[in-house]
Structure formats: C-alpha cells, structure tokens
Amino acid sequence: xxxxxxxxxxxxxxxxxxxxxxxxxxxxxxxxxxxxxxxxxxxxxxxxxxxxxxxxxxxxxxxxxxxxxxxxxxxxxxxxxxxxxxxxxxxxxxxxxxxxxxxxxxxxxxxxxxxxxxxxxxxxxxxxxxxxxxxxxxxxxx
Amino acid sequence: xxxxxxxxxxxxxxxxxxxxxxxxxxxxxxxxxxxxxxxxxxxxxxxxxxxxxxxxxxxxxxxxxxxxxxxxxxxxxxx
Numbered sequence: 001x002x003x004x005x006x007x008x009x010x011x012x013x014x015x016x017x018x019x020x021x022x023x024x025x026x027x028x029x030x031x032x033x034x035x036x037x038x039x040x041x042x043x044x045x046x047x048x049x050x051x052x053x054x055x056x057x058x059x060x061x062x063x064x065x066x067x068x069x070x071x072x073x074x075x076x077x078x079x080x081x082x083x084x085x086x087x088x089x090x091x092x093x094x095x096x097x098x099x100x101x102x103x104x105x106x107x108x109x110x111x112x113x114x115x116x117x118x119x120x121x122x123x124x125x126x127x128x129x130x131x132x133x134x135x136x137x138x139x140x141x142x
Numbered sequence: 143x144x145x146x147x148x149x150x151x152x153x154x155x156x157x158x159x160x161x162x163x164x165x166x167x168x169x170x171x172x173x174x175x176x177x178x179x180x181x182x183x184x185x186x187x188x189x190x191x192x193x194x195x196x197x198x199x200x201x202x203x204x205x206x207x208x209x210x211x212x213x214x215x216x217x218x219x220x221x
Contacts, residue, residue: 125220
C-alpha cells in the first residue's frame, strides 16, 4: 500500500524531490501536478487561518488503493502519486499533491483531473476550518 | 452485545467524542440507525455507515455482531 498521508504541510522541497526522483524513468515524456493550497476564506467577517485535517485512515487507504488501480486501468500512465496532509495546515500551505506521469501529455491532463475529483469524492477525509479567533466550522466540499 | 462507534467530521463535535463503546439491543444496522437518530442530535447531519472498515449500502440492513466497529461518516471534505 502506497503511503498517502503526510503529517503537516507538503513542502516545496518534498515536491521538488518527488520530481527529481523521476529523472531516471526516461520513458516518461509528460508530468502533470495538482497542488491544493489552504485558502483564507472569509465567513461572516471571520478569516480562515488554518485547516485541521483528519481522516478515517483504514477506509481511506482502501479507497485510495481502489482509485489508484482504476486510474491505471483508465489512463495510459507510467506512474502516479497522491499525497494528502493530516493535522493543522496554515493558509498558503500545500495540503494536497497529485503527481501523474505518462509518455505523452494528453493522458496526464485527464488523469490528474479525474484523480483529484475521485480523492475528494471517495476518500473519508475531513477538514476543520479554524478561524483567526480560534472558532471553527467543518469544511464542506463544493 | 457491545459495539464501538467511531465519529468523524462534524459528528465529533455533536457527539462530544471520537469514539465510544455501547451496549446495544438492536440486531442490525437499520435498527441502530433508527435508534441513534431518535436519541441523538444528529438527525440533521447526513452520514454513511462503515462496519469494520467496510462501507455499507444504506438500503441494505447488515446484521451486527458483538465487537463490531461502526463508523459514522458525514460527507467527505478532502483536498
């Protein structure tokens, strides 16, 4: 089972190293990356300062494994990686990283969008939006 | 029989904890749902059930066994 969940934000170093690791895979001609960043939404005059992510890890890992298998059946990919943060992620920090590689570019655009949507729709992850005044509300995906 | 209930997302706030063990009289998941909706302030929150880490279809009622772990999962909000 591939490790998806990372404690804390996903750093630029981590993203950079992930790209560098693929330089030995020379059949790849196209990479595509999606990065989800915590947005400072404003709700009734209060600003979001961070999102605290939690998940139902046992079920989440099963679902992510299914999504991964389906992605390889659906698209002609050479490799793919999904990472999602757990814990408190401040606004401006990256919490979601999807990285898709294939021979040519057409596949990676479609696969990235499909993967991002599947992870959001099918994986039991929860986000508590913490406002600057320390009150909170539960994030709802639109 | 004794079961463990696990709460996620908004349900953690409403139920006041992440997990609890309960002694129950009901035989299946539908009866449990009915009982929970009557006795708890969760009737306005939509959720799915997972029994022992497997999601169940809300239309089918699953037999419950002693020691089962039942997760109550509101709509997901990853990304």
